[in-house]
Amino acid sequence: MRGSAFVPHDLSAPLRGADSGPLAGLTAGVKDMYDIAGERTGGGNPSWLAAQAPAQTTAVGVRRLLDAGADIIGKTVCDEFFFSLTGGNVHYGTPVNARAPGRLPGGSSSGSAAAVGAGACDIALGSDTGGSVRVPAALNGIYGMRPTHGRVSLEGAMAMAPSFDTAGWFAATPGLLRKVGHVLLDRERESTPLRRTLLARDAFALADDGVAAALRAFLARAQASLPLCEETIVAPAGFDSWRAAFRTIQGWEIWRVYGAWIERHKPNLGPGIAERMAHAASLRESDVAAARAVAADARAHIRALLPPGTVLVLPTAPSIAPPLASSAAALEMFRARTMALTCIAGLGGLPQVSLPAGLAEGCPVGLSLVGGVGTDEMLLDLAVALARHCGATDAPGAP
Amino acid sequence: MRGSAFVPHDLSAPLRGADSGPLAGLTAGVKDMYDIAGERTGGGNPSWLAAQAPAQTTAVGVRRLLDAGADIIGKTVCDEFFFSLTGGNVHYGTPVNARAPGRLPGGSSSGSAAAVGAGACDIALGSDTGGSVRVPAALNGIYGMRPTHGRVSLEGAMAMAPSFDTAGWFAATPGLLRKVGHVLLDRERESTPLRRTLLARDAFALADDGVAAALRAFLARAQASLPLCEETIVAPAGFDSWRAAFRTIQGWEIWRVYGAWIERHKPNLGPGIAERMAHAASLRESDVAAARAVAADARAHIRALLPPGTVLVLPTAPSIAPPLASSAAALEMFRARTMALTCIAGLGGLPQVSLPAGLAEGCPVGLSLVGGVGTDEMLLDLAVALARHCGATDAPGAP
Numbered sequence: 001m002r003g004s005a006f007v008p009h010d011l012s013a014p015l016r017g018a019d020s021g022p023l024a025g026l027t028a029g030v031k032d033m034y035d036i037a038g039e040r041t042g043g044g045n046p047s048w049l050a051a052q053a054p055a056q057t058t059a060v061g062v063r064r065l066l067d068a069g070a071d072i073i074g075k076t077v078c079d080e081f082f083f084s085l086t087g088g089n090v091h092y093g094t095p096v097n098a099r100a101p102g103r104l105p106g107g108s109s110s111g112s113a114a115a116v117g118a119g120a121c122d123i124a125l126g127s128d129t130g131g132s133v134r135v136p137a138a139l140n141g142i143y144g145m146r147p148t149h150g151r152v153s154l155e156g157a158m159a160m161a162p163s164f165d166t167a168g169w170f171a172a173t174p175g176l177l178r179k180v181g182h183v184l185l186d187r188e189r190e191s192t193p194l195r196r197t198l199l200a201r202d203a204f205a206l207a208d209d210g211v212a213a214a215l216r217a218f219l220a221r222a223q224a225s226l227p228l229c230e231e232t233i234v235a236p237a238g239f240d241s242w243r244a245a246f247r248t249i250q251g252w253e254i255w256r257v258y259g260a261w262i263e264r265h266k267p268n269l270g271p272g273i274a275e276r277m278a279h280a281a282s283l284r285e286s287d288v289a290a291a292r293a294v295a296a297d298a299r300a301h302i303r304a305l306l307p308p309g310t311v312l313v314l315p316t317a318p319s320i321a322p323p324l325a326s327s328a329a330a331l332e333m334f335r336a337r338t339m340a341l342t343c344i345a346g347l348g349g350l351p352q353v354s355l356p357a358g359l360a361e362g363c364p365v366g367l368s369l370v371g372g373v374g375t376d377e378m379l380l381d382l383a384v385a386l387a388r389h390c391g392a393t394d395a396p397g398a399p
Numbered sequence: 400m401r402g403s404a405f406v407p408h409d410l411s412a413p414l415r416g417a418d419s420g421p422l423a424g425l426t427a428g429v430k431d432m433y434d435i436a437g438e439r440t441g442g443g444n445p446s447w448l449a450a451q452a453p454a455q456t457t458a459v460g461v462r463r464l465l466d467a468g469a470d471i472i473g474k475t476v477c478d479e480f481f482f483s484l485t486g487g488n489v490h491y492g493t494p495v496n497a498r499a500p501g502r503l504p505g506g507s508s509s510g511s512a513a514a515v516g517a518g519a520c521d522i523a524l525g526s527d528t529g530g531s532v533r534v535p536a537a538l539n540g541i542y543g544m545r546p547t548h549g550r551v552s553l554e555g556a557m558a559m560a561p562s563f564d565t566a567g568w569f570a571a572t573p574g575l576l577r578k579v580g581h582v583l584l585d586r587e588r589e590s591t592p593l594r595r596t597l598l599a600r601d602a603f604a605l606a607d608d609g610v611a612a613a614l615r616a617f618l619a620r621a622q623a624s625l626p627l628c629e630e631t632i633v634a635p636a637g638f639d640s641w642r643a644a645f646r647t648i649q650g651w652e653i654w655r656v657y658g659a660w661i662e663r664h665k666p667n668l669g670p671g672i673a674e675r676m677a678h679a680a681s682l683r684e685s686d687v688a689a690a691r692a693v694a695a696d697a698r699a700h701i702r703a704l705l706p707p708g709t710v711l712v713l714p715t716a717p718s719i720a721p722p723l724a725s726s727a728a729a730l731e732m733f734r735a736r737t738m739a740l741t742c743i744a745g746l747g748g749l750p751q752v753s754l755p756a757g758l759a760e761g762c763p764v765g766l767s768l769v770g771g772v773g774t775d776e777m778l779l780d781l782a783v784a785l786a787r788h789c790g791a792t793d794a795p796g797a798p
Contacts, residue, residue: 006787024421025581026574027783071574073787098540098790099498101761118790119542119755122572141497143518172571173521175425175470182424356518362500384426388405388472391497391517 002324003093005115006074007032007042009049015072017065022179024069029115029124032075033082034059035156043158044080044108046091047267059156061125061167061184068183073121076111080273081258082127082160084108085135085335085342086322090270094324099141100363103321106136109168113140116170123180124170129160130250131317131342133168137354138316138366143177143383144170147376149349152184161253164246164346174387177353178380191377195309198232202239203314203341210360211315215367218357219313222389226313234305234312235298239340242298246343248291251280271328272335295347302348306372311382314341316354316366345370353379356390401723402492404514405473406431406441408448414471416464421578423468428514428523431474432481433458434555442557443479443507445490446666458555460524460566460583467582472520475510479672480657481526481559483507484534484734484741485721489669493723498540499762502720505535508567512539515569522579523569528559529649530716530741532567536753537715537765542576542782543569546775548748551583560652563645563745573786576752577779590776594708597631601638602713602740609759610714614766617756618712621788625712633704633711634697638739641697645742647690650679670727671734694746701747705771710781713740715753715765744769752778755789 006029015036017023032042035055042049062072077092079085087110088094095114097105105114109126113136116124126133128146137144145168152167159165169184171177199219204212219229235242259281262269269277306312318337322330345352350370357367371379405428414435416422431441434454441448461471476491478484486509487493494513496504504513508525512535515523525532527545536543544567551566558564568583570576598618603611618628634641658680661668668676705711717736721729744751749769756766770778 005790022423025578027572027786096790098755098758098763101758114790115787116572119540119572120787120789122574141518173426173515173518173575175521176572176575179424356497359497359500364497387426388514388519390519391404391495391513 001093002096003077005029005076005095005111005118005120007077007092009040009042010074011039011072015066017069017071018067021067021069022183023065026070026122027073028065028070029074029076029112029121030062030072031078031109031112031126033078033127033158034062034125036062036075041158044078044082044089045267047265051265057156060153061157064183065125070123076115076124078110079108080270081254082108082129082132083254083273083276085131085338086331087136088270097140097321100139100321103323103363104139106139106321108132109136113137113142113144113170116172117142123176126168126170127157127160128166128168129164130246130339130346133170134316134342134352134354134368135338137170139321139364141356141364142170142172143174143356144168144354145177145181145380146345146352147185148351148374151186151374151376153186159257161250163249163253174384178384181376181380185376189374189377191381192308192375194311194378194382197226197229198305198310198312199229200234200312200314201231202233202235206337206340207315207318211319211365214358214360214365215315218367218389222386225385229313232305234344239343241294242347243339243343245291245294245298246339246346248283248287249295251276252283252288255280255283272331298347299349302344302350303372306350306370308372308375310372312370314368314370316368317341320360320363320365349373351376351379353383355383355386358391400492401495402476402488404428404475404494404510404517404519406476406491408439408441409473410438410471414465416468416470417466420466420468421582422464425469425521426472427464427469428473428475428511428520429461429471430477430508430511430525432477432526432557433461433524435461435474440557443477443481443488444666446664450664456555459552460556463582464524469522475514475523477509478507479669480653481507481528481531482653482672482675484530484737485730486535487669496539496720499538499720502722502762503538505538505720507531508535512536512541512543512569515571516541522575525567525569526556526559527565527567528563529645529738529745532569533715533741533751533753533767534737536569538720538763540755540763541569541571542573542755543567543753544576544580544779545744545751546584547750547773550585550773550775552585558656560649562648562652573783577783580775580779584775588773588776590780591707591774593710593777593781596625596628597704597709597711598628599633599711599713600630601632601634605736605739606714606717610718610764613757613759613764614714617766617788621785624784628712631704633743638742640693641746642738642742644690644693644697645738645745647682647686648694650675651682651687654679654682671730697746698748701743701749702771705749705769707771707774709771711769713767713769715767716740719759719762719764748772750775750778752782754782754785757790
């Protein structure tokens with residue numbers, strides 16, 4: 001079932017932003033996990049929505065957009081409890097991916113990405129725990145930013161897995177992505193100059209051939225702006241144990257947040273979500289203790305790879321957007337393959353920006369840049385500097 | 400041959416805009432018809448480029464973007480002497496349409512539209528005489544604005560057919576399109592409230608079924624924002640005589656501008672362009688006198704349809720983007736069908752905005768709003784108000 005990017009219980013009228021400010025005159029969509037005073041926050045699930053009272057206050061991130069001048073035009077559809085990367089929502093319909101018709105938009109910030117990709121609004125607020133901004137940005141052919149863990153306030157937002165939760169945002173073009181960053185990021189920092197670029201060879205090896213080829217073509221075009229590209233192995237023992245640790249901690253934490261409510265209310269959960277919640281409920285303390293040890297080692301390893309001025313380059317997702325009619329098994333495979341890539345910044349607590357680098361099979365593919373803690377401004381500047389190579393072919397004379 | 404959205408003789412480095420202003424931190428591309436001090440202006444043709452000295456001053460429109468804070472990151476490819484709507488350029492390659500792979504980007508502001516559509520820059524400057532902003536905006540799935548004739552300075556820009564020439568601009572999202580308007584439009588005016596919407600039944604009848612269906616679905620979704628939609632006939636005697644008059648005046652004027660140079664230098668002109676220049680050279684004064692009489696009648700008729708507060712709704716182009724491999728005959732048919740629609744605002748001297756309303760066969764289609772003289776601000780506000788319906792499906796529950 002296809003649906004709108006905006007929820008049925010949407011704002012009755014846009015919220016007007018301040019008259020002046022860096023985002024004055026622009027419009028924003030907000031993922032339906034951020035509180036807006038007087039509105040109920042739905043988290044993608046109608047049973048949850050029905051149990052909520054209208055919010056007393058507006059989330060800090062939303063407030064910052066309003067104070068910077070943006071009008072909030074609507075609340076966007078998301079995956080239930082943010083627990084999916086596909087963007088399918090059986091209750092509200094699946095937001096249309098305007099850049100890859102007939103395919104999923106990616107999630108969980110599905111409506112935010114779809115709205116920006118379709119030109120329905122200028123910018124949109126999402127959230128990213130395990131890839132929920134980065135993945136839909138890539139699949140919708142737009143820019144998406146996951147900030148350093150803790151650098152954008154989540155006050156007034158529903159939680160998912162707090163160890164990894166970040167706010168994040170979308171824009172169709174690079175300067176606008178950066179402008180939103182300057183509004184949302186706490187204690188703005190100087191941009192570090194780029195000194196070294198590492199291409200994640202093991203991450204590229206997980207991508208479909210067409211995706212990897214499109215991204216390598218982009219890097220070849222952008223060579224003058226990324227001159228020091230050398231290859232590296234991010235996970236010497238493979239991504240499996242990192243991904244498993246991420247999932248265990250994520251499952252454990254989401255169950256701490258929503259488990260009691262789910263057991264009491266037994267909401268109707270869509271395919272995939274229900275299975276993952278059941279798995280989350282089954283986790284034991286010993287599972288999560290072991291996972292936290294793996295995660296701590298992974299974090300130290302990933303952070304050591306990325307001293308100030310170094311950037312890691314990898315595919316945002318290993319494939320283009322899956323078809324709407326994908327089987328449950330195909331979607332589970334998409335999730336597993338994607339999380340091998342997204343868990344790097346997740347475990348590291350690191351910022352990651354996804355650029356609409358090119359096309360494979362006519363569908364968008366995203367290139368990601370991951371930086372060290374607090375290098376958000378450097379990544380946003382890099383996205384602007386590299387942008388002119390997005391979508392271009394090799395050169396005049398190319399076929 | 401596919402190519403970059405940017406010309407080979409591009410800026411060696413971005414031009415930095417002012418530190419503050421409504422476009423601060425954003426990036427812009429500029430159609431290679433606007434002078435930039437110290438650079439040669441190419442107009443899409445390498446022979447013309449080779450004959451030029453570097454410009455002494457920067458065009459007013461470019462200056463305004465810089466003064467408003469935008470960085471100019473590059474000069475974009477366009478159709479030769481702006482004399483085509485397809486976006487094909489045999490010298491520099493045809494900019495890639497990222498939203499309709501394998502298809503033409505539309506022109507003549509092809510690179511500007513392609514760059515914005517691909518996310519290569521935030522905004523881009525184009526020009527529109529017979530549809531050169533509106534058409535590529537529609538085919539690339541972005542917003543494009545043709546202002547009221549004379550309301551944006553063309554000082555420092557190459558001419559095409561001065562009776563119809565306008566500057567114009569692109570953005571991927573609606574608020575940004577409006578922000579650029581506030582920077583470029585002379586003597587900013589109050590936005591007129593919308594009182595009446597006329598759907599151009601004869602213009603819709605010229606569109607392919609899929610295009611018309613996608614646009615009517617958009618209008619159905621947007622009904623609450625356009626409540627007074629009634630149907631009208633724009634051209635009671637058909638569009639043929641209007642289009643013929645437009646073409647004659649356009650050909651006559653472009654030959655006054657470039658004919659002497661073309662006869663002296665005999666530049667290599669690509670398919671379509673060469674034939675149209677030959678036709679322009681063959682026009683006689685009696686042809687253009689008759690055409691000017693038809694054009695004057697058409698202008699009076701069109702302007703009378705559009706008193707303040709009335710908006711005309713029509714398809715921007717009658718079809719989706721033609722395939723790259725289209726025959727010359729197919730492209731001539733595309734041009735003729737498209738100009739029946741674009742000559743309305745052209746002859747009227749009127750502003751027109753194109754919105755990325757939806758998809759047909761998976762490719763973007765644009766909905767256009769035409770207003771009376773000087774109602775540019777009303778159209779830009781309307782584009783923002785209608786934007787949330789772009790790309791959405793009918794409603795939850797739709798197939």
